[in-house]
Amino acid sequence: MTTPARRLRLMFGCLLIFLATIAAVNWVANPYGAWRIAVVDRAYRDAPARTNEANERVTTAYRVRVEEPTTMLVGSSRVLLGMPVEESSPDVFNASLSGASLAEIAAVLQLAVANPRLRRVVWGVDFYTFDERFIGFRHPETRLRLEGDERRFMVLSVKETLLSMRALEDSREILLRAFGGRKKLPPPVPVPWPEELIRERLVQAGQAGLNGTDDALLKLQLTPWIANYSAYRLSEPQVSLMQRAVKTVEQSGAAIILFIPPLSSCELEAIEQTGQWQTFQHWKRELLAAGPYWDFSGYGKLERADSLFLDVPHFKPAVGQVILRRLLGEDCSQCGEMAGLIWDAGVLVDTTTVDQYLTRQDATRTDSMGRDHRCVGMVKEMLRAHGSDAAGR
């Protein structure tokens, strides 16, 4: 029999059952390892759905607390997309975040050093993260996730890992993988990739990348970089923050390897034409306060090979794997001819070599100016539209 009171009770009852069911599914699947339950093997948890900045900031914040890798990769989307840890690599965890700020990376490292197995951290350092406008946390809740006290973190955990659509989508994916069984999981791929895999991928680089991008999309990709570099102001406190983060890792007993990722011709052109080249060089000098680093971002041959870039800011995974092999001191002589170009682009910079290196970079840059690349004219045109005074160099 229908009565309004009964209907109301049923509505709340059904809602509670619905939410409790969702929470139970998420708890059992435990997509981010936030709860002490191991019904579903963590092997199925690898490669959760990471589709945007917000998702990464949720999943990484929980996983960095529970994963126990020996090698951790940190940085921005350049490292996230360029050095993917694809399947079942318990020894390597990529904790990079798209558009990561230095504060976020430092907070991730603070959590990561609690892992007793951690032996080394590879940090892809980005010029943009030292901009005054990139200080602090990109998303308001990221600080709470990474630095919050236990009680508030617990409330947030319930909200994000049990009563969340995002968690439900990731749980669904994990449960589907688990139902498929281990046999259906892709075979584990060691990180860094084996040489033959790198060789194969570099040969396949082909047209699917920056070289195959039409002008309209290229402009779309360049737009944020023109805006960023036009208003770039180097922040000295950010250098200190990085120094402190590096020290935290070193004090935990783990080694830290710093590198500046490769930049495409288009991005270097944006730096150049916005008048930030000297700031870029100055930043490289300042960076030494944190320790020696590998620089793959200079003018040379790598930046001109558009086929090695996914788009304006991102290098391809095969490129990242060659870099990783180089950083970790592993051989890559069988990685193919293209790998040599990437390998040779890396220069170890320390206080004794920095002057010579930067002078050489200035010279190479002068040689490269005026060369024929479609981004030269495009950046100039976009800067004119952007109304920047830096258009005329």
Place this chain on the structure above:
Amino acid sequence: MLFNSYPFVLMFLPAVIVGVAVLSRWRSRTAVLAFLTLMSWVFYAWWNWRFLPLILFSILFNFALGRRLQRVAPGARAGRARGLLAFGIAVNLGLLGYFKYRNFFLDTASVALGGAWRLPALVLPLAISFFTFEQITYLVDAYHGDTSEYDFLSYSLFISFFPHLIAGPIVRFKQLVPQFATAEIFALSHQNLASGLFIFAIGLFKKVIIADSFSPWVAPIFDSAPAVVFSDAWGATLAFALQLYFDFSGYSDMAIGLALMLNIVLPENFDSPYQAHSIIDFWRRWHMTLSTFLRDYLYIPLGGNRNGSVRRYLNLFITMVLGGLWHGASWTFALWGGLHGAYVAVNHRWQRFGIRLPAAISWALTFVAVMVGWVFFRAPSLPRAQVILAGMAGLNGFAWPHLPYSIGGNRYKFLLPALALVLWCPSRRTIMERRWENDYLFAAAFAVLAGLSILRLGDPSPFLYFQF
């Protein structure tokens, strides 16, 4: 405070319901009204308490003026009352103009006269466009003697009643205040609580599950894409049309549902507008309370259709341009309004020919015309609108969309189901009017709608109409 946020759903709403339930046991209408008014002010101040004095001043000023207008003898109306009314409208519009339009007028004057005048941008007080219009309707009604007995508490609640305060529906004195006077109005009923909750859940679902799915796609194309191809331009415009509809009608549903929980009936604001077969029909279905306001308080006072067809079309055009500008201080909104003014005028003219187009053609023409209008409504500037319109006209090629990595996947999978929903699904009102004999089905439907929406409350996003 956003309706689609944890603080509202888990704290504010339960506190209001429990508070009203407790107070209504005292059978004190005043206590309930005072409590609801206070909670509405808390709701408003949650966003920015610094603007609370502004809305309180506006309420006090208009209440005092309205009472004065009411007291003026009918014989004196031609002079003194009209003067009072003009003063009241001027103060209201002055306030709105100061916060919302001053830089728009300065920019326009700068361009026209070659100056470089600019004042620092002001934070637009939330809901100022809505409560200004509502208070103007009150003053006009008071002038016409259409306001019955009421007290300050009823008037305060009429303006600041939290369900409609931020983004409507735009309510009139006669629609709301008489409801506050009935004795049983705040004796909570299970029936209305259940129906109100269900309507609220539908609105929440529309907002957080459907509308928010489109937002990541719309912005990159409208705001920064340098050249937009045909498929991207139409895709983004369609996505915006759906985003706006589900966002705003979702908000209206939530407002109507919340009010119903408290036994208050708010006017409907949407009636499947994308199913319209003409522009006139569209405006009978889209933001209905604004359309009615514009008709009764602008178009008719301008002369309506009383002075010949030319003057009628001019009045329509002026009404729609001002309606466009109400949405925002920008020429894009004025153009959007002007375009719709022209559409409506053409539609009226066409009706005089007595030619009826096949339903599919009239629907398609209406739909495309509305889409073109949305380009001006959404574009951040006229040049950006040109870029999108050029794309829609195919001037930049017809390629299938190639959205950049940052947009987050293909949104096309959402477009068709959402489009089907707006084109074929009965309106929310129709759904609620059917007899739900089966309690289990009703409760299960509520649980799915509300439950899925709650799972998305972690990332609350503001409603599009909050900016107006």
